[in-house]
Amino acid sequence: MTYCTQFDALAEAAALGGPREARALDAHVATCAACAAEAVLADDASDLVDVLAPLRAEVCPPAVVTAALRDARRTARPPVRAARTFSRLRVATLAFAVTLVVGLALRLSLASPAEVALDRTDAPALEVATAETGAPLVELSTPAPDAPAADPTDKPDEPVKVDVAPPDPAPERVAAAAAPRLRPTLTSATVPPPDPAPTASDTLAAVHGLRLALAVVRDARREGLAAVAPELGRPQVALASSISELP
Amino acid sequence: MSSDALVRQYADFAYRVALGVTGGEADAADATQEALVSIWRHGADVPAERMRAWVARVARNAALDLIRRRSVRPQPLAGEALPDPACPAPGPDALSEAGDVRRELAAALERLGEPFRSLVVLRDVEGLTYDEIAETLSLPLTTVKVYLHRGRARLRAALTASVPDLVPQ
Numbered sequence: 001m002t003y004c005t006q007f008d009a010l011a012e013a014a015a016l017g018g019p020r021e022a023r024a025l026d027a028h029v030a031t032c033a034a035c036a037a038e039a040v041l042a043d044d045a046s047d048l049v050d051v052l053a054p055l056r057a058e059v060c061p062p063a064v065v066t067a068a069l070r071d072a073r074r075t076a077r078p079p080v081r082a083a084r085t086f087s088r089l090r091v092a093t094l095a096f097a098v099t100l101v102v103g104l105a106l107r108l109s110l111a112s113p114a115e116v117a118l119d120r121t122d123a124p125a126l127e128v129a130t131a132e133t134g135a136p137l138v139e140l141s142t143p144a145p146d147a148p149a150a151d152p153t154d155k156p157d158e159p160v161k162v163d164v165a166p167p168d169p170a171p172e173r174v175a176a177a178a179a180p181r182l183r184p185t186l187t188s189a190t191v192p193p194p195d196p197a198p199t200a201s202d203t204l205a206a207v208h209g210l211r212l213a214l215a216v217v218r219d220a221r222r223e224g225l226a227a228v229a230p231e232l233g234r235p236q237v238a239l240a241s242s243i244s245e246l247p
Numbered sequence: 248m249s250s251d252a253l254v255r256q257y258a259d260f261a262y263r264v265a266l267g268v269t270g271g272e273a274d275a276a277d278a279t280q281e282a283l284v285s286i287w288r289h290g291a292d293v294p295a296e297r298m299r300a301w302v303a304r305v306a307r308n309a310a311l312d313l314i315r316r317r318s319v320r321p322q323p324l325a326g327e328a329l330p331d332p333a334c335p336a337p338g339p340d341a342l343s344e345a346g347d348v349r350r351e352l353a354a355a356l357e358r359l360g361e362p363f364r365s366l367v368v369l370r371d372v373e374g375l376t377y378d379e380i381a382e383t384l385s386l387p388l389t390t391v392k393v394y395l396h397r398g399r400a401r402l403r404a405a406l407t408a409s410v411p412d413l414v415p416q
Contacts (some may be wrong), residue, residue, distance in 0.1 A: 007393060026387045039392035048371050048399055051406065051413055054349045055372045060262035064276045069254060075284070147371030177295065 004034035112202050253290040254283045260299070260373065261286070261306035267368030268310035275337075278310040285309070300379040307365055307383065348413065355405040361384075363398030370395055400415040 010025040029035045221243075225236045232239065261282045266275035282305045293301045362384055363402050369375045369383060381391045408416045 003397070007397075011394070022386075026390055029387065029390045029393055034392050035389065038396045039389045042392035042396035042399075046371050046399055047414075048367070048402060052352060052367075052372050055263065055267070055352055055368070058259070058263050058266055058289035058349075060258040060279055061276060063281050064262065064281065065255060065258045068258075069251060069287065071280065072250070072254075076288070115317045134267045 003038070004032050007032065007035055108205060211234075250287045250291060254287050257286060257298070257302045258283060263372060264303050264306040264365075264368060266353070267372060268307055268354055268361075268365060269314060270353050274313055275310065279306065281313075282306040282309040290394055297382070299373075299375060300382040303369055303373070303375060303379070304383045311361070318362075343414045348410075351406070351410050351413070355402055355409060358405055359398055359401050362394055363401060364397045366391065367398045367402055371399070383388040 006028060007025070010021070010028050013021040014025040029039075091161075149219075225239050225243075229236045229239055236244075258279070262275055265278040265282065266272065269275045269278060282302070285305050286302060290298070290302075312364040319335045356367065359367065365384065366380060369380045370377075375383070377388055377391055377395075380386075382394075384391065386394070403414055
């Protein structure tokens, strides 16, 4: 049989070239009579089918199948794991954000007007207001559950005994200077007694009130010390240290 | 059908296609493993009527890629050296064992070159239709037939030269 020689050349070019060479080969085969005759011959039953029968007995080694399945599952696993990790991170971030927002909302809602007012109050302003009205601005006679209630009839505190050497310590003047400062804010009770289950707002108000009262006491003590220190001829720091050592 | 079942069903087929392309069992095993991984991943998306052509293309491409990566010619089966073409053809007694026949066939296929080798394997070993082969190799049907006709002629000539008793006259 005479083969189409042009097919050989085009087939070689197609094998080495790109799509353009392949299209040229296909165009030639579609119109070439000799190639069409070869194509008809290819439809005949091949005598090589039986000859090649031993090749059909080849089977894939089981180890190859096992390794392929293992590789396929291993390569398919990381995206799933990454997705789970990402999902967990997303849930954790969302939970953190929700907690943050809820915490801020609670904090803002618990900041009552009384608390805000107390935050803005300082000791000098309290003194001025007290001097003008004659009554304490903040009346905190509500005692702590385990603390003794303040009695309006109580006598002034014991005079501050200053362990100093002569000259005359003049304890009366120390008491006169300190007592009015120590007394007035812990008197009349206008705050109702705490509920058996006080709310958070009540608790915050009580804490701020107590803090303010302590500030007033500290301020009074400081001013009292400032008043008596020149008379005693001792620095305020030494007097404060001596007072703190009293029983 | 699950991905595992697809892999097990087409493992032998893919291995034979890869073996026909590479000519060596070790290379065929490597190429088949890569092809089976692709089958496991994407086989479920392929229609059943196109599965054989698709698997054949995947296995053939894996084998060709392996050959390209190694930049070496396909290795002979079982690591044995190919018979010297200059030597006289061995007699029938020498080919009594099936392994020897198989090696002779593999060597003859190897000498065909592409795409003749793949065409003969897909048609005369695996029994794919012309349409399936055309889809596998992305060639027009007439071109497939011409290639196949010439590939058979070359293979027949090669076997007649090396194992004349194997080919019917």
